[in-house]
Amino acid sequence: MSDLDRRTFLGGGLGSALVAGAVSAAGKEGDKPSKHELPYNPRTHQAMPTRNLGKTGFRVGILSLGGQATLEIPGKEVESEAIIHRAIDLGVNYIDSAAGYGKGTSEKHIGLVMGRRRREVFVTSKTADRTYDGSMRLLEETLKNMKTDHLDLWQIHNLQTKAQLDQIFAADGAIKALEKAKSEGMAMFIGVTGHYEPNVLLEAINRFPFDTILMAINAADRHYLSFQDHLLPTALAKGMGTISMKVATRGRMLSSWTPPPVDQQPANMRTSLPGALSIEEALTYNLSLPVSTTIIGVDSVDQIEKNVALAGRFTPLNEAEIRAIEKRTLPIVRQALYFRRWELGA
Numbered sequence: 001m002s003d004l005d006r007r008t009f010l011g012g013g014l015g016s017a018l019v020a021g022a023v024s025a026a027g028k029e030g031d032k033p034s035k036h037e038l039p040y041n042p043r044t045h046q047a048m049p050t051r052n053l054g055k056t057g058f059r060v061g062i063l064s065l066g067g068q069a070t071l072e073i074p075g076k077e078v079e080s081e082a083i084i085h086r087a088i089d090l091g092v093n094y095i096d097s098a099a100g101y102g103k104g105t106s107e108k109h110i111g112l113v114m115g116r117r118r119r120e121v122f123v124t125s126k127t128a129d130r131t132y133d134g135s136m137r138l139l140e141e142t143l144k145n146m147k148t149d150h151l152d153l154w155q156i157h158n159l160q161t162k163a164q165l166d167q168i169f170a171a172d173g174a175i176k177a178l179e180k181a182k183s184e185g186m187a188m189f190i191g192v193t194g195h196y197e198p199n200v201l202l203e204a205i206n207r208f209p210f211d212t213i214l215m216a217i218n219a220a221d222r223h224y225l226s227f228q229d230h231l232l233p234t235a236l237a238k239g240m241g242t243i244s245m246k247v248a249t250r251g252r253m254l255s256s257w258t259p260p261p262v263d264q265q266p267a268n269m270r271t272s273l274p275g276a277l278s279i280e281e282a283l284t285y286n287l288s289l290p291v292s293t294t295i296i297g298v299d300s301v302d303q304i305e306k307n308v309a310l311a312g313r314f315t316p317l318n319e320a321e322i323r324a325i326e327k328r329t330l331p332i333v334r335q336a337l338y339f340r341r342w343e344l345g346a
Helices: 006-019 077-090 101-120 132-145 162-168 174-183 198-207 232-237 279-287 301-312 319-328 330-336
Strands: 050-052 059-061 063-065 122-127 151-156 187-194 212-216 241-245 293-296
Touching: 059 063, 063 077, 063 301, 077 101, 077 301, 101 122, 101 132, 122 132, 132 151, 132 174, 151 174, 151 212, 162 174, 162 198, 174 187, 187 198, 187 241, 198 212, 198 232, 212 232, 232 241, 279 293, 279 301, 279 319, 319 330
Parallel strands: 063 293, 122 151, 151 187, 187 212, 212 241, 241 293
Antiparallel strands: 050 059
16 A cells, blocks of 8 residues: 555556445345435536445545534534535535534534435434444434434444454444344444554454444554554455545644644643644545545535535645655644554553
């Protein structure tokens, strides 16, 4: 992976990893056929390049909307609804959320729009509960919050440690809930997500045939516990849908970010340094990776408009350009990857 020219990969090799093997919503051979149809946003193909979401049969825009930032803030119903409507109008066809974002606030804000526009967007959420019973309770709340009878994708949220891995695969673990949801049509596809430790996620996808994986990858990724080097190649070889996140690390990657006073920052995020990249550099880096789509949260309608415009004029970076951007993030690696496992034995 490290010596691969991304321009060549996206032009040719991507065909074997992201494009090959697209199937209908019935999923892999032997799966119970889904009673639901895949969503379709007619604006997507005119707005930006699209790629296959693994073997799901869904063509996803290279830029997708994350459910954090404004969407997870209580009291931001009007702003959130405007962002979501505008995103869909601009061609975004995938929205990411989680039960834990604002304790359900993000899902509820998305639900304000899904009541009318459910068929236009691939809707996802996550369970951070590691048990069957707890995850099923969360799924019931999620479907109610998002005003839908099913998710297109339901995921294990931020799997971090071997102990958590053992929990979800236990007899009463969350994997049983994901399997039930898929078999009964409450979720068309199931996935796993993580920020913390690539080897834990690697073991997870080797133990279970997840449809997708959502990974924290940004321009600093290669400097420490790299998901690109240790996890992404296996996911691609398995034909999984691959989604990247943490593009700007809540602004900390960006040269426009001014750090607040250190004593006002969470302990694991403390820094006195501004970021190193523009949003265009940070986002273009992720879009140049061999992933199906990249999700990013926004604060305003203006931000989603600018991000979609950037995706619309996207040209993949070449290897030299990628390496130059990565080098510039070396001084800020801790703040750019604050969510990684930094303490030995953690």
